[in-house]
Amino acid sequence: xxxxxxxEEVSVIGAGSWxxxxxxxxxxxxxxxxxxxxxxxxxEEINTTHTNEKYLPDIVLPEIVKGYTNLPDALxxxxxxxxxxxxxxxxxxxxxxxxxxxxPLTIVHVSKGIEPDTxxxxxxxxxxxxxxxxxxEVVVLSGPSHAEEVSLRHPTTVTVSxxxxxxxxxxxxxxxxxxxxxxxxxxxxxxxxxxxxKNIIALAAGxxxxxxxxxxxxxxxxxxxxxxxxxxxxxxxxxxxxxxGLTGIGDLIVTCTSVHSRNWRAGNMLGKGxxxxxxxxxxxxxxxxVRTTKAAYQLAEKFNVKMPITAALNGILFNGVNPKDAVxxxxxxxxTHEVEDLANILxxxxxx
Numbered sequence: 001x002x003x004x005x006x007x008e009e010v011s012v013i014g015a016g017s018w019x020x021x022x023x024x025x026x027x028x029x030x031x032x033x034x035x036x037x038x039x040x041x042x043x044e045e046i047n048t049t050h051t052n053e054k055y056l057p058d059i060v061l062p063e064i065v066k067g068y069t070n071l072p073d074a075l076x077x078x079x080x081x082x083x084x085x086x087x088x089x090x091x092x093x094x095x096x097x098x099x100x101x102x103x104p105l106t107i108v109h110v111s112k113g114i115e116p117d118t119x120x121x122x123x124x125x126x127x128x129x130x131x132x133x134x135x136x137e138v139v140v141l142s143g144p145s146h147a148e149e150v151s152l153r154h155p156t157t158v159t160v161s162x163x164x165x166x167x168x169x170x171x172x173x174x175x176x177x178x179x180x181x182x183x184x185x186x187x188x189x190x191x192x193x194x195x196x197x198k199n200i201i202a203l204a205a206g207x208x209x210x211x212x213x214x215x216x217x218x219x220x221x222x223x224x225x226x227x228x229x230x231x232x233x234x235x236x237x238x239x240x241x242x243x244x245g246l247t248g249i250g251d252l253i254v255t256c257t258s259v260h261s262r263n264w265r266a267g268n269m270l271g272k273g274x275x276x277x278x279x280x281x282x283x284x285x286x287x288x289x290v291r292t293t294k295a296a297y298q299l300a301e302k303f304n305v306k307m308p309i310t311a312a313l314n315g316i317l318f319n320g321v322n323p324k325d326a327v328x329x330x331x332x333x334x335x336t337h338e339v340e341d342l343a344n345i346l347x348x349x350x351x352x
Contacts (some may be wrong), residue, residue, distance in 0.1 A: 005032055008174065011074050012082040013041060013093060015067065016053035017147035018110060019084030024151055025180045026082075027062035036074040037065050043067035055285075061150045067211040072100045079136070080174070081104045086286040087113030087122060094129035104136040108160075108171055112142060113288045114295035115221070119302065121192040137167035139176070140188055142195035143246040144254035146261070150180065159246045161191040180242040183246065190242030193233040197296055197310075198252040198289040199289030201225030202263035203270070204313050205256035207323050210271020217327070221309065222256050226308045232296070235303045270316065271323050293317055 008031050015037030022075065025031045037043050046052055046067035050060055068074035075081065075097065086091050086312055097105075107130070109122050119127065123138045142156030149155050160175075162168040168184045176182040179254045185191055201221060208217045229252070230243040242248055255261045266287045269279045280287060295312040300307040312330055315321035 009078050010080050011078045014084030020052045021147035021150040023065045026192045027064045033065045034074045035065055040069050043069045052153050056151045056287045083107055083109040087111050101134050103298040104134050108139045108141055113292050114196045116295040119299055137164050139171045140191050142191050144250040153179045159183045159185045159255040161185045161188045183235050187239045187242045190233050190238030191247045194247040196292050197229045199263045200293050200310055202255040202261050203267035204309050206264040206267020207271035225309050235305050262287050329332045
């Protein structure tokens with residue numbers, strides 16, 4: 001299914017695997033798609049051979065995708081940009097855009113993280129950096145979606161969310177096609193929290209697999225991880241229903257079980273005894289879950305929410321705790337009732 005609409009000029013800021021895959025979706029829908037990156041040789045490759053071998057090996061990009069290294073040129077005359085850079089680079093990129101941008105932009109962010117120390121979600125970071133006269137709307141696109149599969153045009157389903165649902169529906173129309181189904185959800189907080197915190201649980205699932213603990217342990221981590229995510233999310237103002245959807249359990253499953261997942265792969269190496277810096281060096285790409293673990297641990301303290309998996313992973317990543325000792329510590333926690341969490345979450349939500 002394709003929703004017929006006018007062709008647009010759209011800029012994707014960030015030529016990594018996810019930005020490139022989304023540029024392909026936009027191009028498949030007939031939109032003139034600009035793909036910005038800071039590496040001249042990579043952009044030359046995109047424009048000459050229509051490939052991006054470092055990030056999406058053996059994938060041929062539509063010729064309508066044009067690469068740019070000059071940011072003002074990439075944004076000239078564009079009303080909508082897809083912000084596909086790592087969380088740690090968002091402020092830097094936005095500061096550059098503010099220097100030359102004259103017209104308001106709709107910014108669709110597709111990264112999944114929380115900023116440590118400030119504890120801001122990405123939409124809040126964007127609103128903080130962009131003057132109001134330059135920001136039409138912030139839209140979040142999130143869900144269970146590996147770039148490798150999107151680039152192969154395998155069936156994928158995601159969610160878009162915004163404070164203004166008209167803006168969310170416009171972005172839904174921009175992306176939706178027979179391979180890439182897009183839902184809308186008004187719960188911006190829940191969509192962002194679910195997308196960010198699932199990376200923490202994926203790291204933990206990778207560690208469990210690296211230790212050789214098998215499917216039983218991973219299923220427990222996914223299930224109890226979802227409870228942690230929902231506990232914190234609801235305390236921050238999210239709807240509990242969001243965590244039963246694509247950006248909750250859906251994204252959690254795919255990120256905790258797939259070899260495409262950077263966070264799972266990083267955790268797997270940690271579980272096999274590699275040190276954190278060694279893991280990050282070998283990955284060669286950003287592992288969002290590392291920074292997000294620090295932020296989520298800080299949020300748990302701020303909102304007085306119990307997040308034992310997050311706390312255990314924070315110990316492994318930043319305090320030198322042995323992964324096996326951390327997992328054993330989770331298993332020996334004080335006994336409790338399984339549905340107690342759900343009851344507390346529902347009571348908290350109904351009291352609002």
